[in-house]
Amino acid sequence: MKMLLKVLGGLVAAVVVLAVAAFVQVWYFRPLSIDIFFEKVFLKPVLEEPELLSQLRILEPMGIDFHNDDLSDASVAHELKQAARLRESLGHLQRYDRAALDQTDAMSYDILDWFLRNGAEGERWMFHDYPVNQMFGVQNSLPTFMLSIHQINDAEGARDYVARLEKFPAKFGQVIDGLKHRESIGVTPPKFTVEKVLDGMKKFIEPAPAEHVLYTNLKDKLDKVEGPGADGKAAILAAGETAVADAVYPAYRSLIAYFEHLDSVVTASSGVWALPDGDQYYAWCVKNHTTLPLTPEQVHQTGLAEVARIEAEMDAILRENGLAEGGVGARLAKLAADPSQLYPDSDEGRAQAIADYAAMITDIEKGLGQYFALKPGIGVEVKRIEPFREKTAPGAHYLSAPRDKSRPAIFYINMRDMRELYKFGMRTLAYHEAIPGHHFQIATAQDLEGLPTFRTLSLFTAYSEGWALYSERLAWEFGYHDDPLDNLGRLQAEMFRAVRLVVDTGLHHKRWTREQAIEYFLDKTGQPEGDAVAEIERYLVAPGQALAYKTGMMKIVELREQLRQRQGGQFDLKEFHTRVLGAGPMPLPVLEQRVLGGAS
Secondary structure, rough: HHHHHHHHHHHHHHHHHHHHHHHHHHHHHHOOHHHHHHHHHHHHHOOOOOOHHHHHOOOOOHHOOOHOOOOOOHHHHHHHHHHHHHHHHHHOOOOOOOOOOOHHHHHHHHHHHHHHHHHHHHHHOOOOOOOOOOOHHHHHHHHHHHHHHHOOOHHHHHHHHHHHHHHHHHHHHHHHHHHHHHHHHOOOOOHHHHHHHHHHHHHHHHOOOOOOHHHHHHHHHHHHOOOOOHHHHHHHHHHHHHHHHHHHHHHHHHHHHHHHHHHHHHHOOOOOOOOOOOOHHHHHHHHHOOOOOOOHHHHHHHHHHHHHHHHHHHHHHHHOOOOOOHHHHHHHHHOOHHHHHOOOOOOOHHHHHHHHHHHHHHHHHHOOOOOOOOOOOEEEEEOOOOOHHOOOOOOOOEOOOOOOOOOOOEEEEEEOOOHHHOOHHHHHHHHHHHHOOOOHHHHHHHOOOOOOOHOOOOOOOHHHHHHHHHHHHHHOOOOOOHHHHHHHHHHHHHHHHHHHHHHHHHOOOOOHHHHHHHHHHHHHHOOOHHHHHHHHHHHHHHOHHHHHHHHHHHHHHHHHHHHHHHHHHHOOOHHHHHHHHHOOOOOOOHHHHHHHHHHO
């Protein structure tokens, strides 16, 4: 018996050693299986990002929640570590024999190869960005994360919430170190950005801690939780109030102090051409966001041509509706200011607008069966952007559902000023952000089976935003813009994206001034001046990103028409949409191969 136990013990030890060796080989070196490698490339960096884990909720269904009381590392050292890991992953990928892979794995190889190569090329520019600006940054993204992503379903979730509040100073300190590093190499944000970020942060910490949204959010959600009892809830709330006062507010004051320093040294609001090697940086930005080998000048000329085409179509509709005098932009602005196109600037008006958006989404969803074989398994709801971030937030945006589907996706609407929300533009916005736009693409990708996890993530702006803009056109083709004014709203939205091609390249390539770009934007789009200013300032802090929308849409339309010509009477729109949506996001050159080459 002793001998048997000894043998069994030896076998168990051998199995453990082999298991450990296998884990070490997979985790620290190149796995033998490329499928395991694909998952490792996704999982290894994600496991180091607590905030992303909370958003994805891929571990919670397994009862794993170690990450929910922590914040993601924002240090320079962490950024450098991620860049080194990317280069290592590219080297490992290229050691696999692509020719030996089946079609699905070969496509995964091509997508990942493009992503890693592009990232390695962009490592030179990793500190050429503005991580704290009027659009996004720790000062508004972290509170939004706490309010919208962090879930409080029990006492543990509430205590985790407080623990995260207590870690605000460390996170903000890391961000400040990164900003100082950028300043040391000559990368500082535009003057207007500094001023607006300062204004927003100062207002954010004006309320007393017990009246602050980060505390009232905790209180409201904890009130609905069963389990800890009155004393337990009181203790959690007391800790939460203390965390807001002693951690959150000091974190903001430290960032405010640094931005006050920047305000004293920054003078210009220029494009990135003004940064060290700025022209080369922008050329990479164009490629990074469009995923195509386009030059800034090519994009600029395409934009001018599209602006002229769309302007002619809009002019015809405006004339048919009695608006013939003045430029297209001025006439659009006049129509948008008509009381018949506006909701009351009140709680009732906002509630009615949200209800109308929801009805539009429900209406189009019912009629899409003949055009789509793939549909998402979760719904989307309409919500107002929280007032604390609406001043500098975009007009609308989409927030995907977590992987465990513990909440629906959200179509956020900015309702800071109801004069900016005119009725003839609503359908197009709903179709872009929700159905059949972002929701169909992103939620469908989450449901795809048999693909590496990274292929279900929105890694390519030109693909995801190109699809959303294509969806606006698609809804018109399906007959959901029967009212000429609704179609005018569609054309205005497309004009908006065509103008982006002109002004983004204008600012960063042709060295336009901020004011010159605003004037062009107003003249062509007819959007309110506040929107125009917000848009131009967005392009100044996110160079090249705005190019992805129209570029991606044009590529998808081009591929559809090429496939239609090739297949003739055999062309099936539903099958085309499956080709576009059925394999997850990808760079546009790989999408072209899938659509026209028929790869899986």
